[in-house]
Amino acid sequence: MAAPASADLRSLLTRPDADSAALAATYRPLFDRIAEGNPARERAREFPYDQVRWLVDAGFSRLRIPRAYGGDGASLRQLFALLAELGAADPNVAHVFRNHLAFVEDRLNSPEHPATAVWLERFRRGEFVGGGWTEANNARFTDIATRVSTDAGVTRLSGDKYYATGSLYADWLDVIGRDEDDRLITALVARDQPGVTLVDDWEGFGQQTTASGSARYRDAVVDEHGIFPAEERFAYQGLFYQTALLAVLTGIARSAFRDGAAALGKRTRNYPLGTNDVPAQDVLLQQRIGLLATRVFAADAALDKQSATLDAVALAHLRDEDEHAALVEATVRTHEAQTVVIEAALEVTGTVFDALGASATALSAGLDRHWRNARTLASHNPRVFKERVLGDYYVNGTPPPGGSNAFLRPQGQGA
Structure with a gap:
């Protein structure tokens, strides 16, 4: 499906119209497949790369996107009901989707932004977003040391993050930092590029395969369609x-x-x-x-x-x-x-x-x-x-x- 014209994006956040029975028929067989191997993956600390991809390919990552734009048109109530079902099958897989689904929700709430059509097309191609907001230090959450700067038309990001949930499964990393004017900026960074290092150093005794460890950025290039003021993120x-x-x-x-x-x-x-x-x-x-x-x-x-x-x-x-x-x-x-x-x-x-x-x-x-x-x-x-x-x-x-x-x-x- 071709990306919709920007003029059409005014109505992107529409009334949900998904049928719960149809959603269940689509995703429950996948949940069952994922559940079959969950105990063995837990014992071996085996990362569920295939399982995450099954869901993305089936459209789970696009649940909230209106059907006219390539999604299921699900309500938030339906989305979280399905996420609970997935959590029963494998809570690690379910947790991996948290940051991606939140970024999708942000784009739905900002339909007039010129980057939204670009991201809709990326979502339709099955591209996945991981997170990385919390600083890798013991300071307050509001003490953001990660810097976002632009030189010669290229925006770059440098900093260290922890709790980077879903990062190892992602094509894009959603990172928060401060720009030259000390404003909070959320920046989307391609995972597979020089300057991005993801480390599986999560030490928690639970959620062991959610890729919630460290992410390090050293002059990583920020996507031209991935720069958003943090204060404009969706209200909820x-x-x-x-x-x-x-x-x-x-x-x-x-x-x-x-x-x-x-x-x-x-x-x-x-x-x-x-x-x-x-x-x-x-x-x-x-x-x-x-x-x-x-x-x-x-x-x-x-x-x-x-x-x-x-x-x-x-x-x-x-x-x-x-x-x-x-x-x-x-x-x-x-x-x-x-x-x-x-x-x-x-x-x-x-x-x-x-x-x-x-x-x-x-x-x-x-x-x-x-x-x-x-x-x-x-x-x-x-x-x-x-x-x-x-x-x-x-x-x-x-x-x-x-x-x-x-x-x-x-x-x-x-x-």
Whole structure:
């Protein structure tokens, strides 16, 4: 499909019109294929390059793009529901898509920018975007040392980043830095060029194949269509990033529950104090699994309700209406969902072992991967700070900090 004329881009952010059943029919078979090899990849720390490419080739990276421009026309609610399903299949693969989907969302919110048509064509060709915003130091998130400078018509970028999630899978790296006037700039840099070094030095015990390690830039050339003022990023960017994490955590809760229930059904020996010689018939163990089912239900419900509030913000932008009220609502719901989803994921991935024997801790069983991944993802944005904001909002009526750029208004991008 040829790139649309720039005049047509005024209506790029359109009302979603995707059919959920059709989306499921397209992507669930891929999720099933990805799930089959997930335990083995976790054990071997094998990067899922093929699995990411399957999804990109199928169009998963273009879910939110209107169908007229080569995408599925999905709503944000549908997008994050599918991301949760992918998270249940392989949370590392799901997490890899976070930065790409956020950059796509930014282009949808900025249809009149002359670069948007270029990026739409790149997305249609299957080009993928990784991230790299957090500085590789212990300074505050707002202390950006990465520099963007232009000389003789060529813009270059130099700096060091960490938490560069998805970088090893990417064609483009979305990097934040400061220009000669000290303004925050987001710059797209081609991964495969001199001056870009990606290092697999991620040390976390979870999300081990998300390529969340270091990225180093030394006079890397910035794409001529990839320079954007950071303050112009879409208003709900921080909320989008956070919702992506919540979707993956919801997926992890589902998969841990699934694996735990299946393991209990296969157990043949119970403890002497059990209520039945057959573990699957032990009422206490049944109760434990039943309790965890309610936690998964709570996470699913929280994600569904919260992600719908992001659609309300996007709709306000589409209608050229004041987005403030919708942003406040979405921010409050995102903070509330964060505690619900994180607590559910941590409880399910940890408590499931109470229904199983010591054999469930075997590395070959792979049940530890659920807790490791959930605990790592939950640590990116400690819920204690979001709960404090909620308390101030409900007691004192203090509006929550804005849902925009995480480095301008901290909201959920950092780690």
